[in-house]
Amino acid sequence: MEFTGSSYDGEYYNGRMEGKGEYTFPTGTKYIGEMKDGVFHGKGVLYFPNGSKYEGTWEEGLSKQGSYTFADGLRYQEKNWDFCVGNDRQFYSERCNGLKPAGESQLTDLDPSRVIPEGCYDCRDGFYNPKTRVISNYKYNFLRNADDEEHEWIVRTCRKSWDEVVGHRREKQN
Template sequence: MDHTGSYYIGHRVNGRLEGKGTYTLPTGTKYIGEMKDGMFHGKGTLHFPSGSKYEGTWDHGIAIEGQYTFADGLEYKEDKWHYCDGYDRRFYTEICNGLKPAGISQLTNLDPPRPIPDGCYDCGDGFYNPETRVVVDYKHRFLRNADDDEHERIIRTCRKGWDEIVGFIPKA
Protein backbone atom coordinates (compact mmCIF):
# COMPACT_ATOMS: atom_id res chain seq x y z
CA MET A 1 0.00 0.00 0.00
CA ASP A 2 1.34 3.45 -0.87
CA HIS A 3 0.91 6.79 0.91
CA THR A 4 -2.40 7.41 -0.93
CA GLY A 5 -4.06 4.24 0.40
CA SER A 6 -3.86 2.58 -3.02
CA TYR A 7 -2.17 -0.72 -3.75
CA TYR A 8 -0.92 -2.63 -6.77
CA ILE A 9 -0.46 -6.31 -7.48
CA GLY A 10 1.28 -7.08 -10.75
CA HIS A 11 4.34 -6.69 -12.91
CA ARG A 12 7.00 -4.05 -12.34
CA VAL A 13 9.96 -2.86 -14.39
CA ASN A 14 12.75 -0.99 -12.58
CA GLY A 15 10.41 -0.53 -9.62
CA ARG A 16 7.71 1.12 -11.75
CA LEU A 17 4.23 -0.33 -12.33
CA GLU A 18 4.52 -1.86 -15.78
CA GLY A 19 2.88 -4.79 -17.56
CA LYS A 20 -0.33 -6.43 -16.37
CA GLY A 21 -1.70 -5.86 -12.92
CA THR A 22 -4.47 -4.77 -10.59
CA TYR A 23 -4.41 -1.26 -9.09
CA THR A 24 -6.90 -0.70 -6.25
CA LEU A 25 -7.81 2.82 -5.15
CA PRO A 26 -8.84 3.63 -1.55
CA THR A 27 -12.46 4.03 -2.72
CA GLY A 28 -12.55 0.35 -3.73
CA THR A 29 -12.40 1.09 -7.45
CA LYS A 30 -10.08 -1.38 -9.20
CA TYR A 31 -8.22 -1.08 -12.48
CA ILE A 32 -7.34 -4.45 -13.99
CA GLY A 33 -5.19 -4.22 -17.07
CA GLU A 34 -2.01 -2.98 -18.63
CA MET A 35 0.30 -0.40 -17.07
CA LYS A 36 3.28 1.55 -18.38
CA ASP A 37 5.60 3.79 -16.39
CA GLY A 38 3.18 3.78 -13.42
CA MET A 39 0.09 4.74 -15.46
CA PHE A 40 -2.88 2.97 -17.04
CA HIS A 41 -1.70 2.23 -20.56
CA GLY A 42 -3.16 -0.21 -23.06
CA LYS A 43 -6.29 -2.27 -22.48
CA GLY A 44 -7.88 -2.26 -19.04
CA THR A 45 -11.10 -2.20 -17.07
CA LEU A 46 -12.11 0.02 -14.16
CA HIS A 47 -14.45 -1.86 -11.80
CA PHE A 48 -16.44 0.47 -9.53
CA PRO A 49 -17.79 -0.52 -6.08
CA SER A 50 -21.33 0.01 -7.40
CA GLY A 51 -20.84 -2.92 -9.79
CA SER A 52 -20.50 -0.74 -12.89
CA LYS A 53 -17.41 -0.87 -15.09
CA TYR A 54 -15.52 1.01 -17.76
CA GLU A 55 -13.65 -1.12 -20.31
CA GLY A 56 -11.25 0.92 -22.33
CA THR A 57 -7.97 1.68 -23.98
CA TRP A 58 -5.64 4.04 -22.13
CA ASP A 59 -2.73 6.17 -23.29
CA HIS A 60 -0.36 7.24 -20.51
CA GLY A 61 -3.18 7.47 -17.94
CA ILE A 62 -5.84 8.97 -20.23
CA ALA A 63 -8.80 6.94 -21.48
CA ILE A 64 -8.90 7.32 -25.26
CA GLU A 65 -11.86 5.04 -25.98
CA GLY A 66 -14.09 2.69 -24.07
CA GLN A 67 -17.49 1.46 -22.98
CA TYR A 68 -19.23 2.22 -19.66
CA THR A 69 -21.66 -0.42 -18.39
CA PHE A 70 -23.90 0.25 -15.40
CA ALA A 71 -24.19 -2.34 -12.60
CA ASP A 72 -27.54 -3.55 -13.96
CA GLY A 73 -26.08 -4.29 -17.41
CA LEU A 74 -27.23 -1.12 -19.20
CA GLU A 75 -24.53 0.01 -21.64
CA TYR A 76 -24.02 3.74 -22.07
CA LYS A 77 -24.22 4.92 -25.67
CA GLU A 78 -22.89 8.36 -26.58
CA ASP A 79 -24.89 8.50 -29.80
CA LYS A 80 -28.59 7.62 -30.03
CA TRP A 81 -28.94 7.31 -26.24
CA HIS A 82 -32.61 6.57 -25.66
CA TYR A 83 -32.58 5.47 -22.04
CA CYS A 84 -34.62 7.64 -19.66
CA ASP A 85 -35.27 10.38 -22.19
CA GLY A 86 -38.31 12.64 -22.32
CA TYR A 87 -40.35 9.97 -24.10
CA ASP A 88 -39.56 6.86 -22.07
CA ARG A 89 -38.97 7.37 -18.35
CA ARG A 90 -38.83 3.68 -17.35
CA PHE A 91 -35.95 2.38 -15.26
CA TYR A 92 -33.69 -0.11 -17.05
CA THR A 93 -34.98 -2.93 -14.81
CA GLU A 94 -38.52 -2.03 -15.95
CA ILE A 95 -37.42 -2.19 -19.59
CA CYS A 96 -35.90 -5.64 -18.96
CA ASN A 97 -38.55 -7.05 -16.60
CA GLY A 98 -41.72 -5.12 -17.51
CA LEU A 99 -43.78 -2.57 -15.61
CA LYS A 100 -45.50 -3.27 -12.30
CA PRO A 101 -49.31 -3.26 -12.12
CA ALA A 102 -51.14 0.08 -11.91
CA GLY A 103 -50.84 1.67 -8.47
CA ILE A 104 -47.53 0.00 -7.60
CA SER A 105 -44.70 2.41 -8.39
CA GLN A 106 -41.07 1.44 -8.78
CA LEU A 107 -39.13 4.25 -7.08
CA THR A 108 -35.62 3.38 -8.23
CA ASN A 109 -33.86 1.07 -10.67
CA LEU A 110 -33.19 -1.19 -7.66
CA ASP A 111 -36.44 -2.85 -6.61
CA PRO A 112 -37.19 -2.83 -3.76
CA PRO A 113 -35.23 0.39 -3.21
CA ARG A 114 -32.55 0.44 -0.52
CA PRO A 115 -33.67 2.00 2.78
CA ILE A 116 -32.32 5.50 3.38
CA PRO A 117 -31.07 6.42 6.88
CA ASP A 118 -33.23 8.95 8.76
CA GLY A 119 -32.49 12.54 7.76
CA CYS A 120 -30.44 11.50 4.72
CA TYR A 121 -30.88 11.43 0.93
CA ASP A 122 -30.01 8.72 -1.61
CA CYS A 123 -27.76 10.60 -4.06
CA GLY A 124 -27.01 7.77 -6.48
CA ASP A 125 -23.61 6.63 -5.27
CA GLY A 126 -24.38 6.73 -1.57
CA PHE A 127 -26.22 8.53 1.20
CA TYR A 128 -26.00 12.28 1.85
CA ASN A 129 -26.41 13.81 5.29
CA PRO A 130 -27.37 17.50 4.84
CA GLU A 131 -26.36 18.30 8.45
CA THR A 132 -22.75 17.17 8.03
CA ARG A 133 -22.70 17.68 4.21
CA VAL A 134 -20.95 14.32 3.86
CA VAL A 135 -21.65 11.63 1.24
CA VAL A 136 -20.95 8.04 2.33
CA ASP A 137 -21.19 4.96 0.12
CA TYR A 138 -23.92 2.37 0.65
CA LYS A 139 -21.70 0.60 3.20
CA HIS A 140 -21.44 3.92 5.11
CA ARG A 141 -17.79 4.60 4.18
CA PHE A 142 -16.75 8.22 3.51
CA LEU A 143 -16.83 9.27 -0.16
CA ARG A 144 -16.67 13.07 -0.15
CA ASN A 145 -17.81 16.38 1.28
CA ALA A 146 -20.54 18.00 -0.83
CA ASP A 147 -19.91 21.51 -2.15
CA ASP A 148 -22.75 24.06 -2.33
CA ASP A 149 -23.81 23.03 -5.86
CA GLU A 150 -24.02 19.33 -5.02
CA HIS A 151 -25.83 20.09 -1.75
CA GLU A 152 -28.50 22.09 -3.58
CA ARG A 153 -28.88 19.45 -6.33
CA ILE A 154 -29.30 16.63 -3.82
CA ILE A 155 -31.81 18.56 -1.69
CA ARG A 156 -33.80 19.47 -4.82
CA THR A 157 -33.78 16.16 -6.72
CA CYS A 158 -32.91 13.10 -4.61
CA ARG A 159 -35.05 10.63 -2.65
CA LYS A 160 -35.44 11.48 1.04
CA GLY A 161 -35.19 9.07 3.95
CA TRP A 162 -38.46 10.36 5.42
CA ASP A 163 -42.04 10.98 4.40
CA GLU A 164 -43.13 14.53 3.79
CA ILE A 165 -46.65 15.85 3.35
CA VAL A 166 -46.92 18.05 0.30
CA GLY A 167 -49.80 19.84 -1.37
CA PHE A 168 -53.12 20.94 0.09
CA ILE A 169 -53.85 20.03 3.69
CA PRO A 170 -57.49 20.72 4.71
CA LYS A 171 -58.14 22.38 8.06
CA ALA A 172 -59.70 20.09 10.65
Template structure:
Protein backbone atom coordinates in the same frame (compact mmCIF):
# COMPACT_ATOMS: atom_id res chain seq x y z
CA UNK B 1 3.77 4.57 -3.82
CA UNK B 2 2.58 3.64 -0.33
CA UNK B 3 3.27 7.12 1.02
CA UNK B 4 0.86 8.67 -1.49
CA UNK B 5 -1.82 5.98 -1.14
CA UNK B 6 -1.12 4.02 -4.32
CA UNK B 7 -0.11 0.41 -4.82
CA UNK B 8 0.89 -1.97 -7.60
CA UNK B 9 0.87 -5.76 -7.78
CA UNK B 10 2.22 -7.34 -10.91
CA UNK B 11 5.06 -7.68 -13.37
CA UNK B 12 7.84 -5.13 -13.73
CA UNK B 13 10.69 -4.47 -16.12
CA UNK B 14 13.46 -1.94 -15.38
CA UNK B 15 11.62 -1.02 -12.15
CA UNK B 16 8.51 0.04 -14.11
CA UNK B 17 5.07 -1.53 -14.36
CA UNK B 18 5.26 -3.84 -17.37
CA UNK B 19 3.06 -6.82 -18.30
CA UNK B 20 -0.04 -7.88 -16.35
CA UNK B 21 -0.77 -6.01 -13.15
CA UNK B 22 -3.15 -4.28 -10.77
CA UNK B 23 -2.66 -0.59 -9.95
CA UNK B 24 -4.71 0.91 -7.11
CA UNK B 25 -5.30 4.67 -6.92
CA UNK B 26 -5.66 6.59 -3.61
CA UNK B 27 -9.43 6.68 -4.28
CA UNK B 28 -9.54 2.82 -4.22
CA UNK B 29 -10.24 2.77 -7.97
CA UNK B 30 -8.25 -0.07 -9.55
CA UNK B 31 -6.80 -0.62 -12.98
CA UNK B 32 -6.45 -4.30 -13.84
CA UNK B 33 -4.77 -5.24 -17.08
CA UNK B 34 -1.76 -4.84 -19.30
CA UNK B 35 1.02 -2.30 -18.71
CA UNK B 36 3.97 -1.16 -20.77
CA UNK B 37 6.84 1.04 -19.62
CA UNK B 38 4.92 2.25 -16.55
CA UNK B 39 1.68 3.09 -18.39
CA UNK B 40 -1.65 1.40 -19.08
CA UNK B 41 -1.14 -0.27 -22.44
CA UNK B 42 -3.22 -3.03 -24.04
CA UNK B 43 -6.43 -4.51 -22.62
CA UNK B 44 -7.41 -3.28 -19.19
CA UNK B 45 -10.26 -2.08 -17.04
CA UNK B 46 -10.85 0.54 -14.39
CA UNK B 47 -12.92 -0.79 -11.48
CA UNK B 48 -14.51 1.95 -9.39
CA UNK B 49 -15.38 1.41 -5.70
CA UNK B 50 -19.11 1.89 -6.42
CA UNK B 51 -19.14 -1.06 -8.85
CA UNK B 52 -18.92 0.85 -12.13
CA UNK B 53 -16.34 -0.41 -14.61
CA UNK B 54 -14.63 0.95 -17.69
CA UNK B 55 -13.06 -1.60 -20.05
CA UNK B 56 -10.75 -0.29 -22.74
CA UNK B 57 -7.86 -0.75 -25.09
CA UNK B 58 -5.08 1.58 -23.91
CA UNK B 59 -2.12 3.05 -25.78
CA UNK B 60 0.62 4.74 -23.76
CA UNK B 61 -1.80 5.55 -20.93
CA UNK B 62 -4.60 6.86 -23.15
CA UNK B 63 -7.90 5.05 -23.65
CA UNK B 64 -8.45 4.45 -27.36
CA UNK B 65 -11.61 2.33 -27.38
CA UNK B 66 -13.69 1.57 -24.31
CA UNK B 67 -17.05 0.77 -22.81
CA UNK B 68 -18.55 2.10 -19.59
CA UNK B 69 -20.86 -0.21 -17.59
CA UNK B 70 -23.01 1.01 -14.70
CA UNK B 71 -23.61 -1.06 -11.55
CA UNK B 72 -27.02 -2.26 -12.80
CA UNK B 73 -25.47 -3.65 -16.00
CA UNK B 74 -26.49 -0.77 -18.27
CA UNK B 75 -23.79 -0.02 -20.83
CA UNK B 76 -23.25 3.56 -21.92
CA UNK B 77 -23.61 4.08 -25.66
CA UNK B 78 -22.07 7.17 -27.18
CA UNK B 79 -24.54 7.21 -30.07
CA UNK B 80 -28.32 7.02 -29.65
CA UNK B 81 -28.11 7.36 -25.87
CA UNK B 82 -31.65 7.99 -24.70
CA UNK B 83 -31.60 6.44 -21.24
CA UNK B 84 -32.46 8.87 -18.48
CA UNK B 85 -32.23 12.04 -20.57
CA UNK B 86 -34.75 14.88 -20.75
CA UNK B 87 -37.02 12.86 -23.05
CA UNK B 88 -36.79 9.41 -21.44
CA UNK B 89 -36.73 9.05 -17.65
CA UNK B 90 -37.41 5.30 -17.43
CA UNK B 91 -35.27 3.15 -15.22
CA UNK B 92 -33.00 0.57 -16.80
CA UNK B 93 -35.02 -2.25 -15.22
CA UNK B 94 -38.16 -0.97 -17.00
CA UNK B 95 -36.31 -0.93 -20.30
CA UNK B 96 -35.16 -4.53 -19.80
CA UNK B 97 -38.19 -6.03 -18.05
CA UNK B 98 -41.11 -3.74 -18.91
CA UNK B 99 -43.27 -1.62 -16.63
CA UNK B 100 -44.75 -3.36 -13.60
CA UNK B 101 -48.52 -3.97 -13.37
CA UNK B 102 -50.81 -1.09 -12.40
CA UNK B 103 -50.74 -0.35 -8.69
CA UNK B 104 -46.99 -0.74 -8.26
CA UNK B 105 -45.27 2.53 -8.95
CA UNK B 106 -41.58 2.41 -9.57
CA UNK B 107 -40.05 5.14 -7.43
CA UNK B 108 -36.55 3.69 -7.71
CA UNK B 109 -34.78 0.99 -9.65
CA UNK B 110 -35.14 -1.30 -6.62
CA UNK B 111 -38.25 -3.28 -5.80
CA UNK B 112 -39.29 -2.78 -3.10
CA UNK B 113 -37.67 0.64 -2.70
CA UNK B 114 -34.97 0.99 -0.06
CA UNK B 115 -36.35 2.36 3.24
CA UNK B 116 -35.00 5.82 4.04
CA UNK B 117 -34.03 6.77 7.62
CA UNK B 118 -36.29 9.42 9.18
CA UNK B 119 -35.40 12.95 8.14
CA UNK B 120 -33.04 11.77 5.38
CA UNK B 121 -33.02 11.70 1.57
CA UNK B 122 -31.99 8.88 -0.78
CA UNK B 123 -29.47 10.60 -3.08
CA UNK B 124 -28.49 7.49 -5.11
CA UNK B 125 -25.04 7.00 -3.60
CA UNK B 126 -26.26 6.95 -0.01
CA UNK B 127 -28.53 8.66 2.50
CA UNK B 128 -28.28 12.40 3.02
CA UNK B 129 -28.97 14.01 6.40
CA UNK B 130 -29.82 17.69 5.75
CA UNK B 131 -29.10 18.61 9.38
CA UNK B 132 -25.50 17.34 9.42
CA UNK B 133 -25.11 17.73 5.61
CA UNK B 134 -23.41 14.34 5.49
CA UNK B 135 -24.00 11.59 2.94
CA UNK B 136 -23.49 8.09 4.31
CA UNK B 137 -23.31 4.93 2.23
CA UNK B 138 -26.22 2.52 2.41
CA UNK B 139 -24.09 0.40 4.74
CA UNK B 140 -23.47 3.38 7.06
CA UNK B 141 -19.98 4.56 6.09
CA UNK B 142 -19.08 8.21 5.45
CA UNK B 143 -19.20 9.19 1.75
CA UNK B 144 -18.84 13.00 1.78
CA UNK B 145 -20.14 16.27 3.12
CA UNK B 146 -22.47 18.18 0.81
CA UNK B 147 -21.72 21.75 -0.19
CA UNK B 148 -24.52 24.34 -0.52
CA UNK B 149 -25.19 23.51 -4.18
CA UNK B 150 -25.47 19.74 -3.61
CA UNK B 151 -27.59 20.28 -0.48
CA UNK B 152 -30.05 22.43 -2.45
CA UNK B 153 -30.24 19.89 -5.30
CA UNK B 154 -30.81 16.91 -2.97
CA UNK B 155 -33.52 18.67 -0.95
CA UNK B 156 -35.26 19.79 -4.16
CA UNK B 157 -35.11 16.56 -6.17
CA UNK B 158 -34.38 13.44 -4.12
CA UNK B 159 -36.76 10.97 -2.51
CA UNK B 160 -37.28 11.67 1.20
CA UNK B 161 -38.52 9.57 4.10
CA UNK B 162 -42.30 9.95 4.21
CA UNK B 163 -43.86 12.29 6.76
CA UNK B 164 -40.92 14.62 7.30
CA UNK B 165 -42.35 17.61 5.47
CA UNK B 166 -40.75 19.30 2.50
CA UNK B 167 -38.96 17.65 -0.38
CA UNK B 168 -40.53 15.70 -3.23
CA UNK B 169 -42.75 13.57 -0.98
CA UNK B 170 -45.29 13.27 -3.76
CA UNK B 171 -43.02 10.55 -5.11
CA UNK B 172 -43.79 8.37 -2.14
CA UNK B 173 -47.44 7.67 -1.41
CA UNK B 174 -48.42 6.63 2.12
CA UNK B 175 -50.95 3.85 2.64
CA UNK B 176 -54.34 5.50 2.67
CA UNK B 177 -56.69 4.58 5.45
CA UNK B 178 -60.20 3.61 4.42
Protein backbone atom coordinates in the same frame (compact mmCIF):
# COMPACT_ATOMS: atom_id res chain seq x y z
CA MET C 1 2.24 4.70 -3.88
CA GLU C 2 2.11 4.30 -0.12
CA PHE C 3 1.95 8.11 0.16
CA THR C 4 -1.11 8.36 -2.10
CA GLY C 5 -2.99 5.38 -0.68
CA SER C 6 -2.77 3.47 -3.98
CA SER C 7 -1.51 -0.08 -4.41
CA TYR C 8 -0.21 -2.22 -7.26
CA ASP C 9 0.06 -5.96 -7.62
CA GLY C 10 1.61 -7.12 -10.84
CA GLU C 11 4.63 -7.30 -13.10
CA TYR C 12 7.56 -4.86 -13.08
CA TYR C 13 10.32 -4.06 -15.54
CA ASN C 14 13.30 -1.92 -14.53
CA GLY C 15 11.49 -0.95 -11.33
CA ARG C 16 8.41 0.38 -13.20
CA MET C 17 4.92 -1.12 -13.41
CA GLU C 18 4.95 -3.00 -16.71
CA GLY C 19 3.05 -6.03 -18.02
CA LYS C 20 -0.18 -7.29 -16.47
CA GLY C 21 -1.25 -5.91 -13.13
CA GLU C 22 -3.89 -4.61 -10.78
CA TYR C 23 -3.72 -0.97 -9.66
CA THR C 24 -6.06 0.12 -6.85
CA PHE C 25 -6.82 3.80 -6.21
CA PRO C 26 -7.57 5.13 -2.69
CA THR C 27 -11.22 5.55 -3.75
CA GLY C 28 -11.57 1.80 -4.28
CA THR C 29 -11.55 2.10 -8.08
CA LYS C 30 -9.47 -0.72 -9.55
CA TYR C 31 -7.68 -1.03 -12.90
CA ILE C 32 -6.92 -4.55 -14.08
CA GLY C 33 -4.97 -4.80 -17.29
CA GLU C 34 -1.79 -3.99 -19.12
CA MET C 35 0.77 -1.43 -17.99
CA LYS C 36 3.82 0.07 -19.65
CA ASP C 37 6.42 2.39 -18.17
CA GLY C 38 4.26 2.94 -15.07
CA VAL C 39 0.97 3.89 -16.80
CA PHE C 40 -2.08 2.15 -18.25
CA HIS C 41 -1.14 0.91 -21.72
CA GLY C 42 -2.95 -1.78 -23.72
CA LYS C 43 -6.23 -3.47 -22.81
CA GLY C 44 -7.66 -2.96 -19.35
CA VAL C 45 -10.79 -2.53 -17.26
CA LEU C 46 -11.56 0.11 -14.63
CA TYR C 47 -13.92 -1.26 -11.96
CA PHE C 48 -15.70 1.41 -9.92
CA PRO C 49 -16.92 0.93 -6.30
CA ASN C 50 -20.56 1.42 -7.36
CA GLY C 51 -20.38 -1.69 -9.60
CA SER C 52 -19.94 0.06 -12.95
CA LYS C 53 -16.96 -0.53 -15.22
CA TYR C 54 -15.07 0.95 -18.15
CA GLU C 55 -13.39 -1.48 -20.57
CA GLY C 56 -10.88 0.15 -22.84
CA THR C 57 -7.68 0.34 -24.78
CA TRP C 58 -5.10 2.69 -23.32
CA GLU C 59 -2.07 4.45 -24.78
CA GLU C 60 0.44 6.06 -22.44
CA GLY C 61 -2.15 6.46 -19.70
CA LEU C 62 -4.96 7.81 -21.90
CA SER C 63 -8.05 5.91 -22.96
CA LYS C 64 -8.22 5.73 -26.75
CA GLN C 65 -11.30 3.57 -27.10
CA GLY C 66 -13.70 1.87 -24.73
CA SER C 67 -17.17 1.25 -23.41
CA TYR C 68 -18.85 2.09 -20.12
CA THR C 69 -21.31 -0.26 -18.41
CA PHE C 70 -23.45 1.02 -15.54
CA ALA C 71 -23.80 -1.03 -12.34
CA ASP C 72 -27.22 -2.30 -13.44
CA GLY C 73 -25.83 -3.71 -16.71
CA LEU C 74 -26.90 -0.87 -19.02
CA ARG C 75 -24.18 -0.18 -21.62
CA TYR C 76 -23.65 3.43 -22.59
CA GLN C 77 -23.98 4.13 -26.31
CA GLU C 78 -22.43 7.28 -27.74
CA LYS C 79 -24.78 7.23 -30.74
CA ASN C 80 -28.49 6.36 -30.94
CA TRP C 81 -28.84 6.59 -27.15
CA ASP C 82 -32.54 6.24 -26.45
CA PHE C 83 -32.50 5.82 -22.69
CA CYS C 84 -33.53 8.66 -20.33
CA VAL C 85 -34.27 11.12 -23.11
CA GLY C 86 -37.31 13.33 -23.55
CA ASN C 87 -40.35 11.96 -21.75
CA ASP C 88 -38.91 8.46 -21.22
CA ARG C 89 -38.85 8.13 -17.43
CA GLN C 90 -38.34 4.36 -17.22
CA PHE C 91 -35.65 2.80 -15.11
CA TYR C 92 -33.30 0.43 -16.90
CA SER C 93 -34.67 -2.52 -14.90
CA GLU C 94 -38.17 -1.60 -16.15
CA ARG C 95 -36.91 -1.65 -19.73
CA CYS C 96 -35.39 -5.09 -19.15
CA ASN C 97 -38.16 -6.63 -17.03
CA GLY C 98 -41.24 -4.62 -18.08
CA LEU C 99 -43.36 -2.13 -16.16
CA LYS C 100 -45.14 -3.05 -12.96
CA PRO C 101 -48.94 -3.28 -13.01
CA ALA C 102 -50.99 -0.13 -12.41
CA GLY C 103 -50.89 0.96 -8.79
CA GLU C 104 -47.46 -0.57 -8.06
CA SER C 105 -44.80 2.10 -8.30
CA GLN C 106 -41.10 1.53 -8.77
CA LEU C 107 -39.29 4.41 -7.07
CA THR C 108 -35.71 3.59 -8.13
CA ASP C 109 -33.92 1.21 -10.44
CA LEU C 110 -33.25 -0.92 -7.36
CA ASP C 111 -36.47 -2.80 -6.58
CA PRO C 112 -37.40 -2.82 -3.77
CA SER C 113 -35.93 0.60 -3.06
CA ARG C 114 -33.66 1.27 -0.09
CA VAL C 115 -35.36 2.60 3.01
CA ILE C 116 -34.07 6.13 3.60
CA PRO C 117 -33.52 7.30 7.20
CA GLU C 118 -35.94 10.03 8.28
CA GLY C 119 -34.96 13.50 7.03
CA CYS C 120 -32.28 12.11 4.68
CA TYR C 121 -31.81 11.78 0.92
CA ASP C 122 -30.63 8.78 -1.11
CA CYS C 123 -27.72 10.18 -3.14
CA ARG C 124 -26.76 6.89 -4.86
CA ASP C 125 -23.51 6.24 -3.01
CA GLY C 126 -25.18 6.64 0.39
CA PHE C 127 -27.55 8.70 2.51
CA TYR C 128 -27.26 12.46 2.90
CA ASN C 129 -28.34 14.22 6.08
CA PRO C 130 -28.95 17.91 5.19
CA LYS C 131 -28.79 18.98 8.86
CA THR C 132 -25.26 17.67 9.37
CA ARG C 133 -24.26 17.83 5.65
CA VAL C 134 -22.73 14.37 6.01
CA ILE C 135 -22.97 11.62 3.41
CA SER C 136 -22.75 8.10 4.86
CA ASN C 137 -22.63 4.86 2.90
CA TYR C 138 -25.48 2.37 3.16
CA LYS C 139 -23.79 0.75 6.17
CA TYR C 140 -23.82 4.19 7.89
CA ASN C 141 -20.05 4.74 7.63
CA PHE C 142 -18.84 8.29 6.94
CA LEU C 143 -18.04 9.02 3.26
CA ARG C 144 -17.68 12.80 3.05
CA ASN C 145 -19.05 16.22 3.93
CA ALA C 146 -21.11 17.87 1.19
CA ASP C 147 -20.05 21.30 -0.03
CA ASP C 148 -22.67 23.92 -0.97
CA GLU C 149 -22.86 22.80 -4.60
CA GLU C 150 -23.38 19.11 -3.75
CA HIS C 151 -25.90 20.01 -1.02
CA GLU C 152 -28.00 22.04 -3.49
CA TRP C 153 -27.86 19.27 -6.10
CA ILE C 154 -28.89 16.54 -3.66
CA VAL C 155 -31.77 18.55 -2.20
CA ARG C 156 -32.98 19.46 -5.70
CA THR C 157 -32.70 16.06 -7.41
CA CYS C 158 -32.45 13.10 -4.99
CA ARG C 159 -35.18 10.97 -3.45
CA LYS C 160 -36.06 12.02 0.09
CA SER C 161 -37.51 10.03 2.97
CA TRP C 162 -41.16 10.73 3.73
CA ASP C 163 -40.89 13.00 6.75
CA GLU C 164 -43.29 15.60 5.44
CA VAL C 165 -46.91 15.55 4.28
CA VAL C 166 -47.33 15.41 0.51
CA GLY C 167 -50.45 15.30 -1.62
CA HIS C 168 -54.04 15.87 -0.53
CA ARG C 169 -54.86 16.03 3.18
CA ARG C 170 -58.45 15.53 4.17
CA GLU C 171 -59.81 18.04 6.74
CA LYS C 172 -61.37 16.58 9.90
CA GLN C 173 -65.15 16.66 10.03
CA ASN C 174 -66.82 17.86 13.29
